[in-house]
Amino acid sequence: MTLSEQQRQDWDKDGYLLLKRFYSTERINQINALIDHLWKQRRKLGAEYVIDIFVESPDERRVYFADAPISARSKPYKLNDLYLSQADIRQLIIGQDLAPILQALLQGTPMVCNTLNFEFGSQQDYHFDTFYMPSPTPNKMVASWIALEDTTPDNGPLSYYPGSHKIPPYRFSNGSTIIVDDEMPQFRDYVYGEIKQRDLKPATLFANKGDVLIWHSQLFHGGSKIADPTMTRKSLVTHYFTNEDFPDLTPPKVCEHGGYMDRAAQTVDYPFKAKNWLQRLLG
Template structure:
């Protein structure tokens, strides 16, 4: 590995690998994900970014999958192509060098739209058992347009000492997040740090430290996509200490685990959808035509006022 890359990572909290993956490698993964989405499987969890709901691909309508902003979780669990992108023989040694030991892939996140997520650090949400034993990469699956909500970050912000929450740890407490944001704003200003934007090209890889402050910029044009894959890795020692099941790949591992839990409300929502569309053929036709993303959207916007029930 280029020693300057490690130096940049240690000094600034990130490293950029331009055109790291070829267009053909990216296209193969995109094609496999598109096929998976069309199948609407019941073993892939999604987070709907505009509402915060968690569901399964198989519980959403085809129109919702095509139009709603969502984060598709953990495709790496049973898609070898996604795993290969995360732990290829080229990227894994770099991650091992930056992390200090073999990386253990613990999740993957697929986005078709920008996240618009406020500036945050990963370590407070995916808190490693050992400080700094978490690293992440962002893989650009297409050129990132300025209007699509680009990746934003604060160089050297990984050096900010993380706040201790009332639970006595650096793992977040939801009620205390306003305090955390105020603390980080103050520390960023005190250190004279400035936000930068990553104008990625297809195949670029952005590696970041678990304490790097980063987020998703505002989307100016909702019609634009910003396809990307994000991968997080624990150190192998932390994964072993947590008794995680490790599967070897190149010079690292991927963590074999169940999919994320999905709340009962997601299944109730899907049952309402099925019954509503079965009862009202005009709504079903409108959903198929793309006038509404779902029967539930029709009900919320029109059906309730019209007195429709199931």
């Protein structure tokens, strides 16, 4: 698939693209079956499988998937970096279907740096991805979000501000866009002031199974509150840099269009402690 002129204009104006029914129900069902299988077999899995459990709660922590209690599956969690071990995941996120679109948007060779499998909405506050993993070259990072089931008003859909990618990045006292927690009040004053001045309005995504949303690293986005905690909202999120920004890593090629960052799994901390993007990605 190649981008149409209208899609390019929409990307430049809004900072995201929605690809409706991009993947078939059959293909998405295969991914959901894989997640079910991994949960059942998790006690046999090695240290390359890492999960954040009880996300957005005081009990949030990162553990080996093999150590995750079954109760963790009924609460928001993030299953990290399945692309490292699962070819089916790699083919979905960087295979021949999606990679050419990513390449066109990045104007470079897309390289997977992480994946996050969700079974519930994230409920994460509005944020820029550059809070956590700014690309070495500005604007050379995008994210994809693949709907593994339909979203509804009750299962915590994604929300974002179209056009917010044009807001000049906020610089924290560290000189970068990497978040400094104590400075968030100043950041919020800045970004919501910009949003008001630009008359930007939030949008909520009600996606169908198989839809793919791609967004700019500077799109202001988050997860809505889950109105019905019994409802899942399965999804797969991937962040991409470019091969050109990491010439020394020479990641293995998945296909002719892109590659992935071949690295160790993220480290397990007790309790979970956030790290900067380079530490989190490269250990």
